[in-house]
Amino acid sequence: MLITLLQALVGGLTIGAIYALVALGFSLTYATTRTLNFAQGDFVSVGAFMGLAATGLVASALSIDPASYPWVYTLAALAATVAMGLIGWPLYLAAIRPFAGKPGMSWVMSTIGFGIVMQSTALLIWGPGTRMLAAPLGDGVLRLAGVGFRSQEVVVLVLAFLILGAFDYSMRHTGMGRCMRAVALNRDAAALMGINVTAVMTISFVASSALAGLSGVLIAPIVSASLFMGLLIALKGFSAAIIGGLSHPRGCMLGGLIIGVVESLTGLWSAQWREIVVFVLVIVVLSIAPNGMFGKGVAEKV
Amino acid sequence: MRSLTSFLRQNVSAFSAGLALIALAFHLDNDFYLRILFMGGVYFLCATGMNVLAGYAGQKSLGQAGLFAVGAYTVALLTTRLEVPAAWALAASPLIAALAGVLIALPSLRVKGPSLALVTLAFGIVVEKIVTEWTDLFGGAQGIYGIVPISHADEPFTMRQWVVLVIVLCVVSYAIIARFLRGRFGRALLSLQTDEIAAECAGISVYRYKTMAFVIAAAFCGLGGALVAQQNQYFNSDFITFQLSIFILLLVLLGGAGRLHGPLAGALVLTLTETYLARWPFAQHFVYGALLLFALYLMPRGIVGLLDSMPLRNRLSLRLPDPLPAMPVRAPERDTGEPLLALRGIGKAFGGVVTASDVRLDMQARCIHALIGPNGAGKSTLINIITGVIAADSGRILLNGRDITRASAHERARLGIARTFQNLRLFGDMTVMENVLVGAHTRIPGRTESQALGHAAAVLAFAGLSDHAGTQARSLPYGVQRRVELARALAGEPALLLLDEPAAGLNPQETAELGRLIRKIGGLGVAVLMVEHDMGLVMGISDHIVVLDRGIVIADGNPGQIQADPRVIEAYLGTDEDLGSLEAAAC
Numbered sequence: 001m002l003i004t005l006l007q008a009l010v011g012g013l014t015i016g017a018i019y020a021l022v023a024l025g026f027s028l029t030y031a032t033t034r035t036l037n038f039a040q041g042d043f044v045s046v047g048a049f050m051g052l053a054a055t056g057l058v059a060s061a062l063s064i065d066p067a068s069y070p071w072v073y074t075l076a077a078l079a080a081t082v083a084m085g086l087i088g089w090p091l092y093l094a095a096i097r098p099f100a101g102k103p104g105m106s107w108v109m110s111t112i113g114f115g116i117v118m119q120s121t122a123l124l125i126w127g128p129g130t131r132m133l134a135a136p137l138g139d140g141v142l143r144l145a146g147v148g149f150r151s152q153e154v155v156v157l158v159l160a161f162l163i164l165g166a167f168d169y170s171m172r173h174t175g176m177g178r179c180m181r182a183v184a185l186n187r188d189a190a191a192l193m194g195i196n197v198t199a200v201m202t203i204s205f206v207a208s209s210a211l212a213g214l215s216g217v218l219i220a221p222i223v224s225a226s227l228f229m230g231l232l233i234a235l236k237g238f239s240a241a242i243i244g245g246l247s248h249p250r251g252c253m254l255g256g257l258i259i260g261v262v263e264s265l266t267g268l269w270s271a272q273w274r275e276i277v278v279f280v281l282v283i284v285v286l287s288i289a290p291n292g293m294f295g296k297g298v299a300e301k302v
Numbered sequence: 303m304r305s306l307t308s309f310l311r312q313n314v315s316a317f318s319a320g321l322a323l324i325a326l327a328f329h330l331d332n333d334f335y336l337r338i339l340f341m342g343g344v345y346f347l348c349a350t351g352m353n354v355l356a357g358y359a360g361q362k363s364l365g366q367a368g369l370f371a372v373g374a375y376t377v378a379l380l381t382t383r384l385e386v387p388a389a390w391a392l393a394a395s396p397l398i399a400a401l402a403g404v405l406i407a408l409p410s411l412r413v414k415g416p417s418l419a420l421v422t423l424a425f426g427i428v429v430e431k432i433v434t435e436w437t438d439l440f441g442g443a444q445g446i447y448g449i450v451p452i453s454h455a456d457e458p459f460t461m462r463q464w465v466v467l468v469i470v471l472c473v474v475s476y477a478i479i480a481r482f483l484r485g486r487f488g489r490a491l492l493s494l495q496t497d498e499i500a501a502e503c504a505g506i507s508v509y510r511y512k513t514m515a516f517v518i519a520a521a522f523c524g525l526g527g528a529l530v531a532q533q534n535q536y537f538n539s540d541f542i543t544f545q546l547s548i549f550i551l552l553l554v555l556l557g558g559a560g561r562l563h564g565p566l567a568g569a570l571v572l573t574l575t576e577t578y579l580a581r582w583p584f585a586q587h588f589v590y591g592a593l594l595l596f597a598l599y600l601m602p603r604g605i606v607g608l609l610d611s612m613p614l615r616n617r618l619s620l621r622l623p624d625p626l627p628a629m630p631v632r633a634p635e636r637d638t639g640e641p642l643l644a645l646r647g648i649g650k651a652f653g654g655v656v657t658a659s660d661v662r663l664d665m666q667a668r669c670i671h672a673l674i675g676p677n678g679a680g681k682s683t684l685i686n687i688i689t690g691v692i693a694a695d696s697g698r699i700l701l702n703g704r705d706i707t708r709a710s711a712h713e714r715a716r717l718g719i720a721r722t723f724q725n726l727r728l729f730g731d732m733t734v735m736e737n738v739l740v741g742a743h744t745r746i747p748g749r750t751e752s753q754a755l756g757h758a759a760a761v762l763a764f765a766g767l768s769d770h771a772g773t774q775a776r777s778l779p780y781g782v783q784r785r786v787e788l789a790r791a792l793a794g795e796p797a798l799l800l801l802d803e804p805a806a807g808l809n810p811q812e813t814a815e816l817g818r819l820i821r822k823i824g825g826l827g828v829a830v831l832m833v834e835h836d837m838g839l840v841m842g843i844s845d846h847i848v849v850l851d852r853g854i855v856i857a858d859g860n861p862g863q864i865q866a867d868p869r870v871i872e873a874y875l876g877t878d879e880d881l882g883s884l885e886a887a888a889c
Contacts, residue, residue, distance in 0.1 A: 098599045105362050106598040113594025120588040242420045272435035279424035286421055287409040302691050
């Protein structure tokens with residue numbers, strides 16, 4: 001029983017780490033532009049397929065079996081991260097820039113539109129079927145005190161926590177991080193202090209999209225990749241960001257882990273009810289704490 | 303009877319369009335085309351409800367597919383499991399969906415922006431998952447067969463009869479909804495979309511109106527779902543997708559959110575798009591994406607907004623009644639000897655900063671009270687406490703001897719407390735006349751729309767704004783905007799009017815005019831309390847001055863007494879000792 005619980009916990013933390021990466025992406029763009037990329041899910045799935053494509057390309061060029069060479073996966077992950085990051089730039093130009101800072105939430109529709117266009121194009125190239133991306137360290141299971149870890153789970157956990165930690169550090173201790181926080185706090189004042197606000201906003205979208213692409217490659221060996229898999233992953237990442245507090249990066253990360261674990265534990269009882277439990281939980285949390293668990297409400301000055 | 307004929311007259315074009323469509327339905331004998339008409343009608347119904355919620359109230363729900371499902375499964379389960387007659391089931395579906403609408407409204411009321419999007423989205427996903435996974439009841443992807451359609455002369459409705467039914471429903475819903483949206487209800491929703499605090503202080507219960515908007519949108523979506531399920535005689539979980547929610551929102555945004563005819567334009571364009579692209583599902587998907595991506599950029603106010611801004615259309619000019627009715631004023635309370643408003647022991651602290659401490663104040667009808675004090679003295683806080691925008695930590699507020707300490711801001715507005723704001727909070731997209739009509743929100747029940755217009759016109763004349771009645775508030779010069787806000791407050795026929803720095807940003811001439819206007823307001827029998835830094839204005843027109851410093855009333859009396867009070871001088875200018883220590887620090 002305890003082993004089953006621990007096993008679920010490991011699975012939950014793994015998927016939760018993925019949600020945390022996506023949530024961090026939401027938090028980044030929200031902080032600098034007060035907008036979110038509602039197409040994040042399509043960036044996750046297309047990212048996974050970019051990884052698949054890169055793997056396929058390398059494998060056929062060198063006529064090797066990609067499963068036996070971990071560096072192929074590393075290359076694929078890098079390719080997906082860079083490719084999706086690059087797509088983040090036109091996303092910002094077309095879907096965000098016209099609407100950022102204006103009332104109404106037109107960016108919800110425009111980013112969803114961008115996602116649909118991207119997904120349609122991807123469907124034309126890769127089709128609607130599911131694919132399997134080979135895990136870089138094989139399908140073996142490590143055992144630790146009776147709890148089994150799939151190799152990819154270890155890869156995801158280690159990598160995700162490294163990235164989350166690096167972001168957390170750089171937001172606090174680097175010039176770029178300070179610029180981002182300055183733009184988040186007061187865009188006009190930041191501009192007057194000589195920060196190139198447009199560049200900071202663009203970078204936040206590039207980073208957020210790159211994170212989504214990387215999450216896609218990381219998750220693809222665990223679930224089978226399809227161009228439709230991103231929607232739910234991004235929705236849970238979004239939920240994680242909101243219940244953690246959008247303007248609070250650490251809260252977003254924690255939110256991701258919580259959602260992953262809740263989902264995984266619910267799965268022990270009934271796999272079908274996972275999503276229902278997760279989203280009902282989100283609604284309940286927001287009814288109690290409208291700004292998320294760690295977010296602070298901004299009192300409006302009257 | 304007269305209201306019925308005017309109702310019919312107002313909707314002549316809607317009724318004739320309906321008749322024309324019905325004639326078209328009888329002319330077509332191809333089920334394919336009839337089906338297009340049917341679906342167009344269903345989309346229009348969904349959009350009509352959604353326009354109230356997303357367009358007027360500004361609540362962009364991303365979970366309408368869930369409510370569509372509630373309606374569809376209501377008819378499906380009622381007719382197949384409980385064998386309820388088909389017509390009853392159809393009638394029940396919007397009601398059940400409305401109940402679900404309350405369910406989604408409750409958590410949605412507390413959150414804004416992205417969180418609202420998530421709550422509604424999560425609702426849609428939860429419904430989608432429930433109908434997919436709970437196969438025993440909802441049949442999942444297998445669906446429910448044998449849904450009983452409504453019938454005519456013991457024969458199930460033909461496609462043509464369905465079309466006629468839907469068109470009738472569309473015309474009737476349009477006429478009813480348009481009637482409400484043109485008047486007090488529509489103005490209340492638009493105002494809360496712009497500024498919830500200003501709407502609340504004008505006497506609009508933001509909670510109640512938002513909930514109503516959610517319920518109306520839910521009922522219409524539910525009706526749409528029920529119609530589709532009954533016409534198909536089959537329904538499964540594949541209908542209920544995130545894409546459907548997006549589509550319903552797109553109907554409104556593309557057509558023109560907050561425009562009476564937005565849903566019509568949206569339903570027309572998207573039905574045609576769907577029809578022409580149905581053969582190429584890939585292209586259809588792609589076009590939707592492109593529409594979402596670029597439509598709002600190219601047409602921020604939708605198709606209707608685009609047509610409206612065409613130069614050829616002549617602007618509706620506002621006709622004001624002539625002669626004007628008298629300036630509306632609230633009937634005075636029976637004189638009980640009590641002050642109009644009494645503050646007793648009011649205290650408030652933000653963290654460690656005390657902004658009000660045991661404040662005791664009386665205000666009298668016809669009297670101009672001024673509240674002065676250095677920056678940070680707690681003047682605006684006190685106004686916010688009196689109007690109910692923030693709650694006091696301690697103490698009691700009595701209006702005509704009645705305890706209103708726990709009353710909400712909109713309740714206090716109804717009882718006769720009106721205010722203006724330090725930083726303008728006008729409803730910028732509305733005309734001056736509409737702003738004033740929103741201010742009169744609580745006074746309109748029992749009056750016809752034309753009476754309400756007459757009263758509003760009288761208020762505008764009183765404030766010297768008649769020339770600007772039809773102008774968009776945003777486009778006016780700053781000084782005039784301040785006067786519009788004052789007029790909006792007056793339209794609520796207040797017993798007590800609170801002005802938060804009314805002269806800020808005005809030039810000397812405008813300030814002098816403002817002074818005369820405030821005295822005139824006092825002459826109507828209204829008690830005025832103004833927070834103001836312009837000492838010339840304060841000393842010139844006030845009957846009674848209260849000086850606040852760090853949350854404490856340090857003096858009160860008439861202008862002469864205040865000017866001579868040493869504590870006031872100290873609070874404003876500091877003491878000699880302060881000066882001494884300043885010099886010491888400078889050395």
